[in-house]
Amino acid sequence: MNRKTKPGVRVLQYAILILAAIFAFYPLWFAILASGRGGSRLYTLSLPGMFLPVEWTFENYRAMLFDQPFLTWLGNSVKVASLTTIASLIVCTSAAFAVSRFRFRGREPFLIFLLAISTFPGILSLVAIAQLLTAIGLYGKHLGLVLAYTTGTLVFCTWNLKGYFDTIPIDLEESAMLDGCGPLQAFLLVALPLARPALAVTAILAFLSGWGDFIFAGVLVPAPDSMKLAVPALYRLANSVAVPWGYFAAGAVIVIIPTVLVFLLAQRYFESGLTIGGVKG
Amino acid sequence: MVTWKGSRKTLTVLLFLLPTLIGILIFNVYPIVLNSYISLTNRNKFRPNPDCSAGLNGVLDPLCWPGFADKAPKGLGSPYKLETPIYKNYADLMGKLFTGESMLALGKILLVFVPLVIANSLNRRFDRMMSRPVSSWLVWIGGVIAVVLVALLVNLGNALDLLMRTGDFLVVVGRTILFVALRVPLTFFLGLILALILNSPNLPGKTFFRVILFIPWGASSVAILVALIWQFIFRDQGVINQLLSAAFGINGPVWLNNPYYAFGVVVLADIWFSYPFFMVSILGALQSIPPDQYEAAEMDGASWWQQLGNITLPLIRPAILPATVLTSITAFQMFGTAFAITAGGPQTGANSPGYTEFVMLYAYRQIFQLSNYGKATAFAVIIFLLLFAATLLSLRVTRITKGAYE
Numbered sequence: 001m002n003r004k005t006k007p008g009v010r011v012l013q014y015a016i017l018i019l020a021a022i023f024a025f026y027p028l029w030f031a032i033l034a035s036g037r038g039g040s041r042l043y044t045l046s047l048p049g050m051f052l053p054v055e056w057t058f059e060n061y062r063a064m065l066f067d068q069p070f071l072t073w074l075g076n077s078v079k080v081a082s083l084t085t086i087a088s089l090i091v092c093t094s095a096a097f098a099v100s101r102f103r104f105r106g107r108e109p110f111l112i113f114l115l116a117i118s119t120f121p122g123i124l125s126l127v128a129i130a131q132l133l134t135a136i137g138l139y140g141k142h143l144g145l146v147l148a149y150t151t152g153t154l155v156f157c158t159w160n161l162k163g164y165f166d167t168i169p170i171d172l173e174e175s176a177m178l179d180g181c182g183p184l185q186a187f188l189l190v191a192l193p194l195a196r197p198a199l200a201v202t203a204i205l206a207f208l209s210g211w212g213d214f215i216f217a218g219v220l221v222p223a224p225d226s227m228k229l230a231v232p233a234l235y236r237l238a239n240s241v242a243v244p245w246g247y248f249a250a251g252a253v254i255v256i257i258p259t260v261l262v263f264l265l266a267q268r269y270f271e272s273g274l275t276i277g278g279v280k281g
Numbered sequence: 282m283v284t285w286k287g288s289r290k291t292l293t294v295l296l297f298l299l300p301t302l303i304g305i306l307i308f309n310v311y312p313i314v315l316n317s318y319i320s321l322t323n324r325n326k327f328r329p330n331p332d333c334s335a336g337l338n339g340v341l342d343p344l345c346w347p348g349f350a351d352k353a354p355k356g357l358g359s360p361y362k363l364e365t366p367i368y369k370n371y372a373d374l375m376g377k378l379f380t381g382e383s384m385l386a387l388g389k390i391l392l393v394f395v396p397l398v399i400a401n402s403l404n405r406r407f408d409r410m411m412s413r414p415v416s417s418w419l420v421w422i423g424g425v426i427a428v429v430l431v432a433l434l435v436n437l438g439n440a441l442d443l444l445m446r447t448g449d450f451l452v453v454v455g456r457t458i459l460f461v462a463l464r465v466p467l468t469f470f471l472g473l474i475l476a477l478i479l480n481s482p483n484l485p486g487k488t489f490f491r492v493i494l495f496i497p498w499g500a501s502s503v504a505i506l507v508a509l510i511w512q513f514i515f516r517d518q519g520v521i522n523q524l525l526s527a528a529f530g531i532n533g534p535v536w537l538n539n540p541y542y543a544f545g546v547v548v549l550a551d552i553w554f555s556y557p558f559f560m561v562s563i564l565g566a567l568q569s570i571p572p573d574q575y576e577a578a579e580m581d582g583a584s585w586w587q588q589l590g591n592i593t594l595p596l597i598r599p600a601i602l603p604a605t606v607l608t609s610i611t612a613f614q615m616f617g618t619a620f621a622i623t624a625g626g627p628q629t630g631a632n633s634p635g636y637t638e639f640v641m642l643y644a645y646r647q648i649f650q651l652s653n654y655g656k657a658t659a660f661a662v663i664i665f666l667l668l669f670a671a672t673l674l675s676l677r678v679t680r681i682t683k684g685a686y687e
Contacts, residue, residue, distance in 0.1 A: 098297035125312030263499025
């Protein structure tokens with residue numbers, strides 16, 4: 001397909017691309033527009049108003065940041081998602097290392113078992129998890145949520161990292177061991193630094209599994225307001241009659257934009273297929 | 282290979298795996314066991330508390346464990362116990378599926394697909410011949426015509442109706458399968474078209490479009506919030522209806538109250554979330570096709586369509602098949618998009634599932650809104666078995682675990 005593209009084809013290509021780009025970007029653009037409109041002016045009856053910021057006020061943002069406990073929610077989300085990331089990386093890295101570097105009996109069954117277990121949908125195990133957490137006194141606490149999220153990430157995280165460790169030649173570790181390293185040291189000092197891209201992507205996915213979750217957070221930490229996480233709290237806000245939708249839009253923009261930016265920064269990793277185990281599409 | 286031998290190696294491996302194993306056993310395996318057990322009991326809103334001396338309750342239900350018994354909820358009825366017969370929840374869920382009449386209807390529906398299977402095998406046989414007697418398009422068209430004829434012959438609509446009246450299970454699973462059958466191919470085509478365009482050489486602005494078109498993938502990790510925005514766009518007074526009235530003077534429909542429109546909106550929003558994954562996978566596969574293949578085809582005078590059908594599609598197939606299977610399984614479990622946009626509605630009646638109440642929404646409503654634990658867990662077990670079988674099958678088809686055995 002190296003020949004010169006005909007002008008007609010080019011025009012068609014751009015027409016499709018532009019339509020697709022509008023489709024891709026409009027929902028977020030709409031949220032940004034709505035977040036800048038006053039509460040009573042949420043519905044605009046002018047055609048340009050639906051696409052361009054013909055009016056703009058920071059009132060919704062001010063209200064979200066100072067009148068609503070939105071900053072607390074954000075803080076809770078960041079705290080829970082960060083703890084989840086750290087816990088899940090520590091646990092999975094060691095498991096992935098063992099599976100990638102040692103040949104032991106039960107290795108293949110273990111890997112298949114992980115995949116099989118992950119087909120049990122999270123929503124359905126929530127009742128049992130809620131009961132368990134109540135039994136050990138962690139229901140309604142952030143730590144309980146971190147436990148639930150961390151175990152939820154174990155499968156894709158282990159598979160992801162194992163796949164990447166497999167691509168790092170073992171010779172490097174072996175030569176380190178000839179120089180007097182133990183296997184553990186060789187792993188920590190040689191293999192781990194080489195696996196940085198995979199670790200970064202796995203960390204991002206683990207963080208987002210806590211950051212964007214709705215069901216677990218809503219069920220396991222239902223109250224009080226000061227304990228809630230951003231996403232379930234915003235969901236309640238959007239469906240509450242007493243609060244203008246513009247508040248929700250402002251909160252949603254604050255949550256969504258950084259998430260999208262992180263993805264765009266990591267885009268080349270996602271495009272390189274580093275994350276086949278973590279696919280949510 | 283790391284050289285450790287004997288008991289020292291066993292101990293090391295065990296230590297490395299222990300945290301993962303413990304986590305999986307407590308938070309994945311135990312819930313499955315408890316779920317399966319509860320699905321055999323009559324636990325519900327009025328009977329949330331177990332009779333700790335009966336059956337396996339004392340061992341399995343945390344409500345019976347020491348230090349927890351005092352926090353147990355008090356039910357209005359007597360404590361829950363095993364159902365009689367023990368499979369009662371499953372029987373209720375499957376309804377009248379296992380009667381002769383329903384099985385006949387199921388057989389009729391399967392019969393409709395037979396011509397397609399025949400067409401496929403005919404095509405394979407023709408492909409092996411030196412020169413095809415009939416082109417593959419003709420065979421497929423013949424197959425489709427036969428499908429329509431068979432459907433008319435067995436009165437397909439009637440058979441479907443009959444099956445839909447056998448109980449919640451088939452209704453919910455059937456609608457979910459319809460959702461997957463719409464969503465996955467449409468997503469694939471959108472992804473394919475965009476990837477083909479983005480792959481064409483010397484396209485000014487390529488990077489810009491790549492970034493913009495990638496956005497929904499990022500947004501899908503906070504799916505519930507973005508789905509709420511989609512809901513707002515399609516509300517009665519939302520953007521679409523305002524656009525219709527401002528531009529054309531039409532009073533738009535109440536999108537989310539109409540079963541078909543609501544279904545369509547959920548499909549559309551979910552396509553939005555998932556097409557970048559396909560686009561990116563296909564783009565990656567396209568870039569790995571050696572350009573000399575096209576040059577040779579060009580020399581032979583192959584048209585663009587012939588190149589697409591004979592070079593591009595067959596060569597990206599190995600990369601795209603796993604992606605398609607994976608997305609089908611995740612689409613089957615879709616929750617956030619429909620929950621935020623329609624909450625499973627529009628409803629058809631107090632006790633029957635709504636038009637967009639897909640499997641996960643059904644399970645969620647049965648557990649968290651109606652507290653029908655027994656019924657919901659029986660549903661969960663059946664869905665788990667389905668997904669488990671589908672996953673094993675897909676592993677075999679796609680060989681995604683190939684690396685695991687080396």
